[in-house]
Amino acid sequence: MFGIGKNIVEGALNTTGDLAGSVINAGGNIIDRVTHLRGKKIKGKVILMRSNVLDFTEFHSSLLDNFTELLGGGVSLQLISATHASNDSRGKVGSKAFLERWLTSLPPLFTGESVFQINFNWEDDFGFPGAFYIRNGHTSEFFLKSLTLEDVPGYGNVHFDCNSWVYPSRRYNKDRIFFANHTCLPNDTPAPLRKYREEELWNLRGDGTGERKEWDRIYDYDVYNDLADPDDGDHRPVLGGSQQYPYPRRGRTGRPRARKDHNYESRLSQVMSLDIYVPKDENFGHLKMSDFLGHTLKAVSISIKPGLQSIFDVTPTEFDNFKEVDDLFQGGFPVPFNAFKTLTEDLTPPLFKSLLRNDGEKFLKFPTPQVVKDNKSAWSTDEEFAREMLAGVNPLVIRRLEIFPPLSKLDPKVYGNQRSTITEEHIKHGLNRLTVDEAIKQNKLYILDHHDALMPYLRRINATSTKTYATRTLLFLKDDGTLKPLVIELSLPHPQGDELGAISKLYFPAEKGVEGSIWSLAKAYVGVNDVGYHQLISHWLHTHAVLEPFIIATHRQLSVIHPIHKLLVPHYKDTMFINASARQVLINANGLIESTHFPSKYAMELSSYIYKEWTFPDQALPNNLIKRGIAVEDSNSPHGLRLLINDYPFAVDGLEIWSAIKSWVTHYCSLYYKDDKAIQNDFELQSWWTELREKGHADKKHEPWWPKMQTLSELIESCTTIIWIASALHAAVNFGQYPYGGYVLNRPTTSRRLMPEVGTAEYKELESNPEKAFLRTITSELQALIGISVIEILSKHASDEVYLGQRASIEWTSDKFALEAFEKFGKELFEVENRIMQRNKDGSLKNRSGPVNMPYTLLVPSSTEGLTAKGIPNSISI
Template identity: 65%
Template sequence: MKICHVAMILADHDVCRSPYHPYIFFINKSYLPGDTPGPLQKYREEELVDLRGDGKGERKEGERIYDYDVYNDLGDPDKGKDLARPTLGGSSKYPYPRRGRTGRPPTRTDPKCESRLFLPINLDMANIMAGYAPRDEKFGHLKTSDFLSYALKSLAQVIKPALESYFGRNEDFKSFDEVLNLYEGGFPMPTALLETMRNSVPLPMLKEMFRTDGEQFPRFPVPQVIKEDRSAWRTDEEFGREMLGGVNPLIIRRLNEFPLKSKLDPKVYGDQNSKITEQHIKSNLDGLSVEEAIKNNKLFILDHHDSLMPYVRAINRNTDHKIYATRTILLLKSDGTLKPLAIELSLPHPDKDELGCTSKVYTPAAQGVQSYIWQLAKAYVAVNDSGYHQLISHWLNTHAVIEPFIIATNRQLSVLHPIHKLLQPHYRDTMNINAQARQLLISAGGMLESTCFPGKYAMEMSSVVYKNWVFPDQALPADLLKRGVAVKDESCPHGVRLLIEDYPFAVDGLQIWSAIKTWVQEYCNFYYKSDDMVQKDPELQAWWKELVQKGHGDLKDAPWWPKMHTRQELIETCTIVIWISSALHAAVNFGQYPFAGYLPNRPTVSRRFMPEEGTPEYEELKRSPDRAFFKTVNAQIQALVGVSLIEILSRHASDEVYLGRRDSPEWASDKEVLEAFRRFGNKLAEIENAIVTRNNDKNLKNRVGPVKMPYTLLYPTSEEGLTGKGIPNSISI
């Protein structure tokens, strides 16, 4: 039973005010504003006024006020210029979705920057939350919230500095066997290092987080990507498969022109067009010409060139990292797998941006030094994809874009409103986990900057990408059509036909999307019998107006926003919100450890450029390719901290609520609604069985791949822990 934020059941009463707390208790029946019984109307309106607050003062623990603010809390300029960061949101240069307002005082150095919290590590679990979130948004699952909060704080504030003091910042792994020791036995824990951690983090917590017995640290679970085969991750087939059924299957698109042209402004960046020619790839086109391959929808591209190139020079000059902007062209083979044909690594012209880029093209090789160079080329691509995944696919396109919806919903839609009741389960814990992320993960000097290639430019880069964010394109069918990996076909169950038939994320995702949309359609049509009812609902219209003009205010003038005049617009909007909060987040989050827990498969940093012939680095590559590989990718400390972090964030809570389920079976009183929800749950169970069947089909080579790892990230249910499957209702971690 929850108060206020979720309607309560009270026998023979519509409403009751608690004598002990300033909360109003409502029955679980939904009412549109115009249908609200007279005695309830006053309380309905009063509660919304209370939830909005007055926009003044610092928010305190226990308050239930929802308001908006820009991301001006990421930097810490009082501790030095290196920790200053631009404000994201409120400007055309750095647009961003809004966050929940906390109202903390400004820093001494910069009055526009909000001061940060001091978070001591202690055993008082009541004080471990990372800043204000409205009381109703606090973690409901206490054991999990304690562990998550304590683990993140311990990792950021104690364990990471202790490891840095022991390893140094640039100590390399020496071999693949040394990496495997992380999973099979750990490495000797120096007494001084152990004591440092024990003094701040009790050994039971260390054991639960990292399975250290006090002698060896850490001892990670074996990631699924190497559980069955330790070397299959290095194959070209697995490299291509993970673009379709890995942790970031959202970027690949169909190639419909050749050579590829850049969309960057040539007045600013010069000639950024691809230098990959037909000569580079024609011998691997299975007898096709480039023109024929394009016409037959056989060429695809993983393109991280235009999104990264504006920052490559700054990153290479002002951080310890050395990156390229990359393009990877692949061929769709007759067996449904993708074969990489060429990788282009590009750098800005050494003199200035306006002179364009310098590019080198690498093609597959199976032996000799060229095979080692090819493996490094794939590693540079993986670095780009890992960073883009964390910053854009994961943080921006799920966590950040949903927070304004949560705020607007609570400010403008009463808990009695059917749309509030529909969406509220898909908001659980999101504002709270986002607050912790701003404090510990995405802040200046935080975990993401420390372990990911953009470094201090990470969040700024995500702001630049947000400029091109389009809400209707977040619908899965629209996304697949926009990327050209599907075409419209009304004869297909979802209205689109995939051009890569064995595309695990898309195949499973379309079934989940369709199930969500059917449920939302039945639900909305029960309460709204006509478009006119949508237009005349004052709470709904206020919700949508505020969401567009304030929550995503930097994009408020975009022509693509739905007008919220029809039932279809309402259904599509709610379906997108639920899809992002549940299935999309599950697809990009819970595969982090299974795929990237083995760092060589998904490095997040490159520390030197490709060895050039005639240099000592090139000779070292010929002599000791594994050593050269580990001198290029993450150092030990970056690997240990990064793997520790994604292990924490890839776990399911013990009391997670999965898609198609609710906290309480009595969440609604309308029998038709409950019956539609039961059908939704049954449909998801059917989808589970279908996923198992597809994963057992030997003809579908992308479902399991060379690493023998079934694609289960959109399997709706899961057990507790590190499972690589399960779709929670909300972005709860």
């Protein structure tokens, strides 16, 4: 037996480099364990998740861990008193106790929870156990869910909600510490725990140097200098740290610099595409990682995309008619056998199976998008085109027109005259006998305006394979609550220079003949603008990117027992990991977004340009609606606002969700802050808010609109806005991507040629074969297949999703008043959900379902797993 043990140890030393630290003091640990058998005991229950023994590497580690147990090592815990201090004013540390029955408690075949008993020696003068150290003497990490102490004298049961990965002790300079799930402000922290609280935050901040390893727990900031690889000839500007390219900060990895340009961080190899560093606790859980996303997103990047490109190089093809698009959802995409074999040989079996028809003849068979499930042609109507501005996947751009003709905010010294060329004569036929002035005064005119956002980049974008316009779309609010498009303006930079202004053309609604085909193309160009703006701005920038600095600052400056940390941290789950993955395979140079969306290589640079206009207060839904002129303040109306478009599904449902969140946040924060002075005296809170501005959003640190964080109302509004961004706002712009955009005709991602001119071959094709001309103009077949593959992944809920109004643990706090308030929040959301469903049944609300008969459910709080077009996860988790 000892010979076998010796071989195991020698093998471990060869593979892990160091097991000696786990076994040198084995004799002492055995003595400790014998000592623990004497005296009064406190029983405890530890819940953790061990590694999957079906994985060969983990199985090897499991054998080594068992050997460590035999030598007296293993997993030890030491309680720390919150009421009794040692000579150094720190809480008294108890003697070691070890997890029991590790050897006899077999881990599950699939990663799951294991429960262990533990017995602590108890001293009568120990007091309340407010924290504990844990030391992992094994060779592999485990996920520690909780510790529960039973019948602590004078205190009853004491629970520690841990939810953190614990690596072998040799990976840490100091043993891991966890605090009881009590909540307190810094100044209210028991004196014996204060230094422990401060030290834990110091550990999480790190020193800003070195390359981060998977076991590190360091949260730090960096600029977006990891999107391109100058060593391979890729060049994109560094985003963040300059006035020209401002940007929110991302999590620092500390990877080496690129060889050819030290301003850039080196990139991971494609084979390791999702192994980018984030603190382990920010990584996907085992269910989600083994679910569809971990393998599928990577496969789209490293297998499907290049595989399809190679096929199309050999057998170039296009969609020839709309039926071929429909066939993607009926039979799949036909692939020549040899190409098919090459394309699929690197795919994991579950992914391979999910992409094939049952008969194995075709590849990439997609589920039917909801927008065409009930009616295959209703997407093309003007009513549906307008309705999706209020109830689609990007309902955040439309605004009320207050000045006619529409103005531009672009600097005329740089861009010349960018004012709209639309006149009253052009639109008077659609104003229901009103003049333009009367229509404006009666709040009847609205605009979807992508002009100013795109015009500064349009010349460069159109120098790529993209050929598109900056668009303005005017709409009229009809008496039945629906919007009617009046005119679309397509604009290009002046061919002789930007300073000469825009060249614009106007297009008007038509149903038949070549005029109808031209109108359909005009709407498609608007769709192209809207899809790109949605993906890069409404989705990526305004949710994913802007929130990451909040996550980093929270972990660096707010203790885990701080009430605001406990309030916000569920709304950060998985966000750093999905953002890191996006930087590696989605928004990187030549990545999936550049390959499929019209801004091409200027995609992220364009989002930096739009970030210049971003303000934190305007992310609050009421402020956003007021800013866009869609609502006005009205103390007599629900939520303090009166909507000027009563049947605006996103706004109506969103305001109910917003109010429920704010009510919960108000109740919760008021439990801990009795007045404004308490806000001002909370040094962790003040450090959090200062660092968030000065480091997290450093390029905007001098903006006057930042809340000062001096009052309770500022804290409530800020936390409500953070939760809104992470939950409902992201849900509204994410989970409808496939239901609306999976049908590429409805939401094309790019355009490849400009509007046909009379007398050209393209115009003749439009006359003779309008479907073919339309398909030659918008997203190519290759781009469509890649793009649909991506948004199908991004639109799905994982099996372990936690939704708004829920918590992963019911014992996340010991404060019964906070638990009662949270239970009330959950019940309020349930009532909101019922009201949304009732509104969707109201036939008088025509924007709720529209011609496509697709009810607006993106802000329904609950959902099941999969592609549901509803459900509000707590966090930006995909």
